Amino acid sequence: MNRPLHVLLVDGANALPAGVGATLDDAGYLVSQAGDFAAAVQQARRMPVDAAVLVAPAPGDAAGTEAFAGLLRTCEVRGTAAIVLGEPERFETESPHLISFAANGSSTEEIKGRLAMVAHYHRIVRSMEGDLDNMQRLFKQLNVRFTEVDQEMRLAGRLQTAFLPNGPREIGPLRFSALYRPATFVSGDIYDMYRVDEETVAFYVADAVGHGMAASLLTMFIKNAAVSKIIHDDGYEILNPDRTLQMLNRRLVEQQLPNSQFVTACFATLNLNTLDLQFARAGHPYPLHCTVDGTITELKSPGGLLGLFEDEEFPEHRVRLQPGEKVILYTDGVELAFASAEGRENELTYYREVFTSLATLPADRFVQQFGKLLDTEAGSLNPQDDLTLLVMEVAE
Numbered sequence: 001m002n003r004p005l006h007v008l009l010v011d012g013a014n015a016l017p018a019g020v021g022a023t024l025d026d027a028g029y030l031v032s033q034a035g036d037f038a039a040a041v042q043q044a045r046r047m048p049v050d051a052a053v054l055v056a057p058a059p060g061d062a063a064g065t066e067a068f069a070g071l072l073r074t075c076e077v078r079g080t081a082a083i084v085l086g087e088p089e090r091f092e093t094e095s096p097h098l099i100s101f102a103a104n105g106s107s108t109e110e111i112k113g114r115l116a117m118v119a120h121y122h123r124i125v126r127s128m129e130g131d132l133d134n135m136q137r138l139f140k141q142l143n144v145r146f147t148e149v150d151q152e153m154r155l156a157g158r159l160q161t162a163f164l165p166n167g168p169r170e171i172g173p174l175r176f177s178a179l180y181r182p183a184t185f186v187s188g189d190i191y192d193m194y195r196v197d198e199e200t201v202a203f204y205v206a207d208a209v210g211h212g213m214a215a216s217l218l219t220m221f222i223k224n225a226a227v228s229k230i231i232h233d234d235g236y237e238i239l240n241p242d243r244t245l246q247m248l249n250r251r252l253v254e255q256q257l258p259n260s261q262f263v264t265a266c267f268a269t270l271n272l273n274t275l276d277l278q279f280a281r282a283g284h285p286y287p288l289h290c291t292v293d294g295t296i297t298e299l300k301s302p303g304g305l306l307g308l309f310e311d312e313e314f315p316e317h318r319v320r321l322q323p324g325e326k327v328i329l330y331t332d333g334v335e336l337a338f339a340s341a342e343g344r345e346n347e348l349t350y351y352r353e354v355f356t357s358l359a360t361l362p363a364d365r366f367v368q369q370f371g372k373l374l375d376t377e378a379g380s381l382n383p384q385d386d387l388t389l390l391v392m393e394v395a396e
Contacts, residue, residue: 003030004028004029004030005029005030005050005051005115005118005119005122006029006030006032006047006048006049006050006051007024007029007030007031007032007049007050007051007052007053007115008032008033008034008040008043008044008049008051008052008053009021009024009031009032009033009034009052009053010033010034010036010037010040010052010053010054010055010071011033011053011055012035012036012037012055012057012064015055015085015104016053016055016085016111017106017107017108017111019108020053020108020111021033023108023112024111024112024115027112029115029119032047032049036067037054037057037064037067037068037070037071038067038070040052040054040071041067041070041071041074044071044074044075044078044080045074045078049078049080050080050081050118050122051080051081051082051083051115051118051119051122052071052075052080052081052082052083053082053083053085053111053115054068054071054082054083054084054085054086055084055085055086055104056068056084056085056086056087056104057086072084072099075098075099076098076099079098080098081098081099081100081118081122082098082099082100083100083101083102083111083114083115083118084099084100084101084102085101085102085103085104085105085106086101086104087101100114102114153184153185153186153213154185156185156186156213156216157182157185157186157187157216160182160186160187160216160219160220161180163190163219163220163223164178164180164190164191164192165178165191165192165193169193171193171194171195171201171272172195172201172272173272173323173394173395174193174201174270174272174392174393174394174395175362175363175364175392175393175394175395176193176203176363176390176391176392176393177363177364177366177367177390177391177393178191178367178388178389178390178391179367179370179371179374179387179388179389180387180388180389181333181374181383181386181387181388182386183333183383183384183385183386183387184212186212186213186215186216187215187216187219187386187388188207188208188209188210188212188215188216188218188219188386189205189206189207189208189219189331189333189386189387189388190205190206190208190219190222190223190388191203191204191205191206191329191388191390192204192223192226193390193392196228196229196238196269197229197236197238198272199271199272199273200228200238200269200270200271200272201269201270201272202228202244202267202268202269202270203268203269203270203329203390203392204226204265204266204267204268204329205265205266205284205329205330205331205388205390206219206222206226206263206264206265206266206284206306207263207264207265207284207331207332207333207386207388208222208261208262208263209261209262209263210261214261215261215386218257218261218263221251221252221255222248222263222265225247225248225251225252226244226248226265226267227239227244227247228241228244228267228269238269240269240278240280240316241267241268241269241278241279241280241314241316242280242313242314242315242316244267244280245265245267245280245281245282245303245306245314246312246313246314248263248265248306249282249306249307249309249310249312249314250310252306252307253307253308253309253310255307257307261307262283262305262306262307262308263282263305263306263307264281264282264283264284264285264305264306264331264332265281265282265283265284265306266279266280266281266282266284266285266286266287266329267279267280267281268280268287268327268329270321270392274320275320275321275322275323275394276318276319276320276321277318277319277320277321277327278316278317278318279299279301279316279317279318279319280301280303280314280315280316280317281301281303281314282303282304282305282306282312282314283303283304283305283306284303284331285330285331285332285334285335286298286299286300286301287299287327287328287329288327288328288330288355289319289321289325289326289327290325290326290327290328290355290359291322291325292322292323292324292325292360292396293360294356294359294360295359296328296352296355296356296359299317299319299327300317301314301315301316301317302314302315303315321394322394323394323395323396324393324394324395324396325393325394326359326363326366326391326392326393326394327391327392328355328389328390328391328392329389329390329391329392330387330388330389330390331385331386331387331388331389332385333383333384333385333386333387333388334351334387334388334389335349335351336383336384336385337351337374337377337383337384337387338350338351338354338374338377354370354373355370358370362393363391363392363393366391367389367391370389374387
């Protein structure tokens with residue numbers, strides 16, 4: 001329930017209409033009176049005063065004028081509406097919306113009417129202040145929650161990164177180097193490279209649709225489900241890339257993922273003795289084969305998206321590599337990263353020109369230079385999508 005408007009009457013010269021205090025009291029106002037301006041200042045500081053009715057000091061009353069000006073300043077600071085009986089030209093105020101002037105000799109009804117207007121807007125202001133207090137409390141709660149979410153996302157990003165290979169890797173004659181840049185704290189991309197047995201190395205890049213928490217959680221599932229070896233009681237069986245993707249696809253379909261969640265991937269294995277590369281892809285950008293002289297060609301193979309159709313097939317292809325050659329796997333974030341410059345010809349394939357310019361570099365320098373060029377692109381600080389680049393090189 002709203003409390004009544006507290007009105008302070010200041011009438012040292014007895015110039016207010018007779019009975020104004022009683023009339024206001026009868027109208028439901030809480031009325032206080034002060035005999036002079038100095039006493040009024042003390043009352044305004046000591047208790048909440050919503051409005052004040054003041055009689056301006058007479059012209060030539062220097063002391064009264066100074067005390068009156070001090071009371072007006074107090075009203076301005078404390079947000080108290082004031083009705084002043086006197087000429088406005090004699091006084092300066094920084095809050096004309098709080099201080100209003102009425103003619104000397106104003107009637108009780110006129111003062112009462114002005115206070116009614118003050119009371120009307122005072123109720124509106126109180127309501128707005130209540131709303132503002134509620135919004136501030138809600139903002140504090142949201143700020144706490146946002147801080148918690150920020151910390152959780154940062155932790156999730158660190159945990160996700162911990163599942164990735166750490167830095168450049170050497171497996172036999174193979175040299176791996178990778179660039180991994182999430183669009184936010186967490187990523188929908190994942191890559192890995194590992195020795196399957198003494199003769200076989202597997203490596204892959206996968207991209208879960210989106211780049212938020214749901215996509216990042218899906219990458220953890222991919223890392224667990226993308227197997228390239230099945231262990232039996234009497235030994236083990238190495239899976240070709242097509243079977244690896246088929247098994248991964250079936251497991252994704254079994255999860256009945258919501259919102260048409262799907263995954264693209266390119267999975268490859270390499271025989272260290274023969275340098276035969278076997279690969280299969282699932283809706284992913286084609287892997288690139290880079291020869292010693294810097295010629296880059298796409299290793300094309302069909303294959304639909306993972307996680308949509310249980311009977312999807314992912315035909316396997318083979319190519320024999322030579323010492324000094326490279327294989328490049330990447331996600332579509334690489335394409336988007338170089339498609340933001342206006343006026344650039346072939347902007348959607350410009351990344352291929354970048355790859356070609358770096359093709360003769362060793363894998364680690366290839367990735368380093370690519371990262372530097374990427375940093376010069378517009379929007380590099382606010383990427384449109386997660387970006388992953390994995391380069392495998394056969395040592396000469």
